Amino acid sequence: MVRAVRRGVHYTGRVTRRRREIFHLATESELQSGIGAAHYRPARLPQDGFVHCCGEASTARAVARDYFSGAAEPVFALRIDPARLDAELRFEAPAPLPGLPATHTARARSFPHVFGPIALRAISGAAVLERSGRELLWPAKFAPLAESLAASIGARLRALEASGLAALRGLRRELSERLCSSPSRLVIELATALLEGGASGARVLASELVLHHPTALERITPAQVKRLAGRLTRWSDVDVFACAIAGQALRRGALTDAHLLRWTRSRDRFWRRAALVATVPLNVRAQGGSGDRQRTLRVCRALVHDRDDTVVKALSWALRALAERDAPAVRRFLASQHARLAPRVLREVGNKLRTGLKNPRAARTPGGGHRHRSPGSAVACPSR
DSSP, X not given: OOOOSSTTOOOEESXXXXXXXXXXXXXXXXXXXXXXXXXEOOTTHHHHSSEEOBSSHHHHHHHHXXXXXXXXXXXXXXXXXXXXXXXXXXXXXXXXXXXXXXXXXXSOSOEEEEEXXXXXXXXXXXXXXXXXXXXXXXXXXXXXXXXXXXXXXXXXXXXXXXXXXHHHHHHHXXXXXXXXXXXXXXXXXXHHHHHHHTOTTHHHHHHHHHXXXXXXXXXXXXXXXXXXXXXXXXXXXXXXXXXXXXXXXXXXXXXXXHHHHHHHTOSSXXXXXXXXXXXXXXXXXXXXXOOOHXXXXXXXXXXTTOOOHHHHHHHHHHHXXXXXXXXXXXXXXXXXXXXXXXXXXXXXXXXXXXXXXXXXXXXXSTTOSOOEEOTTOSSEEOOO
């Protein structure tokens, strides 16, 4: 008999040896949609009353052949630790689904059935079954759930590479809808793994998955913010990270001024830029900002001497964003720091204060002086 590890849970069935692992198969969409705050609930659980599982890899392969060989999307195998379940586990006679092949029933005399949702803590690994024609091959190794989901999503990103931003945003909306009930930690881990995978568009998708999750940015930690920066190698990397992740974490209190001031002292110009761009969501209404003169100017003051062009442009952007909320404070800042500020900052911010535009002359030429989206940003950003 497989015994429970939690009081009040009783595992029954004609099993005399302890099971180290069992397996469950699901399509990618069913898996993503079924992940809740603490449990995974397959779509058929209410109808069947239990979760279908397999006791051995060989049986799971036979189930995959019967039920999933024609699936149009990736098929996942979940490896489950019975000792970490918090629902009843029984080994019972096969219960094949009506109208589908049942050759797998010849592989085993009994199958594990879990009479309740699968605790996420019991999922010790996951992997996609690779295809060889219509045959589904058993994975060589399993990885944590977030990593396996990221690997599958990364493959979709690579397939969409030539389709443009609209297709990427469509994928993001699809994933956000499916993962809306998932725990914030899983979504953050998924986003981090996506970023590490390096697929084209991964930074945009990863950042927006976190940004649009109901609780991820409310519960994110400074260490998780840092991991979601990944490798900042160009200004667009910085702006997606700083607008969608760091700035929103700052606005919600998950990051403090001390974190940004530490970035202003970095030898890496992109981290210094990130400190400035992270103040933009404090002041831009479309990004949730209501105005924060004190925090914005504190970071700006720390970088008035910086002459790296990447940082200078960010300083101009941060001050122009604040000018939308508190123009008198920006005028006073320009006056007090005039001798220290780069000419570009004085010119662009001065133009903004006088005319409402960064570059009025460009606005008079075709296509000039327009508002646009930062590459991959989830919200409209003022021109930098």
